[in-house]
Amino acid sequence: MLSRAAWSLMLKKSGHGRREMHSPEAPARGEGKMPPYANWYAERSYPMPEEPFCSDLNAEQQALKEKEKGSWTQLSHAEKVALYRLQYHQTFAEMNRRSNEWKTVMGCVFFFCGFTAVLIWWQRVYVYPPKPITLTDEWKAQQLQRMLDMKVNPVHGLASHWDYEKKEWKK
Amino acid sequence: MASEVLVKPQMRGLLARRLRIHMVGAFLVSLGVAALYKFGVAEPRKKAYADFYKNYSPEKDFEEMKKAGIFRSIK
Numbered sequence: 332m333l334s335r336a337a338w339s340l341m342l343k344k345s346g347h348g349r350r351e352m353h354s355p356e357a358p359a360r361g362e363g364k365m366p367p368y369a370n371w372y373a374e375r376s377y378p379m380p381e382e383p384f385c386s387d388l389n390a391e392q393q394a395l396k397e398k399e400k401g402s403w404t405q406l407s408h409a410e411k412v413a414l415y416r417l418q419y420h421q422t423f424a425e426m427n428r429r430s431n432e433w434k435t436v437m438g439c440v441f442f443f444c445g446f447t448a449v450l451i452w453w454q455r456v457y458v459y460p461p462k463p464i465t466l467t468d469e470w471k472a473q474q475l476q477r478m479l480d481m482k483v484n485p486v487h488g489l490a491s492h493w494d495y496e497k498k499e500w501k502k
Numbered sequence: 503m504a505s506e507v508l509v510k511p512q513m514r515g516l517l518a519r520r521l522r523i524h525m526v527g528a529f530l531v532s533l534g535v536a537a538l539y540k541f542g543v544a545e546p547r548k549k550a551y552a553d554f555y556k557n558y559s560p561e562k563d564f565e566e567m568k569k570a571g572i573f574r575s576i577k
Contacts, residue, residue, distance in 0.1 A: 480570035482563065486554045487547070495566075 373421035383418045392417060 363369065367377030370384040388396065392413075398406065399414055406414070415422070464470055482490040494501045568576055 477572060480567060480572045482567065486551055 370420055373419065373426040375426060378423070379419075384420045385417045388417070 364380075364382060366372065367374050368380055368382070370380045370382050385392075395410060395413060396417075398410070403411075420426075465474075479490055479493050485491055492501050493499075567573065571577075
């Protein structure tokens with residue numbers, strides 16, 4: 332209870348420090364490092380940058396850093412957590428958390444597929460010229476009849492499925 | 503950390519064992535695929551052609567085609 336209060340107090344103080352001192356657009360950073368070498372956002376591909384997340388420490392945090400130079404067995408749990416939070420932006424669990432982004436992505440993908448389908452349908456109705464004569468149903472029927480008369484592919488193919496006695500397709 | 507002693511894992515010959523297993527496996531799989539193809543595709547196809555041509559008469563076939571009227575040089 333007490334350690335949690337101490338940690339959250341530390342977090343609040345360092346939170347302000349972080350946001351003001353570590354905004355990426357601040358020009359005073361000079362030769363600030365770019366991701367992934369900076370620690371602004373935790374990255375799964377670069378989990379341990381050289382620069383700590385929070386390098387502008389107030390007095391309390393500096394005292395903690397001094398204590399860190401000694402034996403670690405003397406650090407309390409809350410202090411260890413506070414040191415971790417100074418060094419890293421997020422824990423692995425926080426960094427690797429799931430999200431619902433895939434639903435948005437799939438929704439947009441399907442939406443644009445549908446929109447494309449509408450465009451193609453409009454094009455089919457209003458842009459395409461009339462079918463050539465060879466694609467009309469009468470011509471295709473005559474073509475099929477001629478192919479059956481010629482007995483194309485009589486072993487495995489088209490004519491093998493036609494029953495020449497009954498004049499219908501084999502069942 | 504723990505006080506019990508773990509069994510020492512296999513340290514050597516891992517690749518050799520993998521290769522042995524996979525050589526045998528690949529041999530069997532390819533034999534199996536070839537056998538399946540032969541008895542699933544090749545033999546039925548040969549049989550179908552043999553059955554077709556067993557009682558095939560080119561003259562009869564020609565007469566049927568001529569009656570259907572597909573030839574241009576013969577009516």
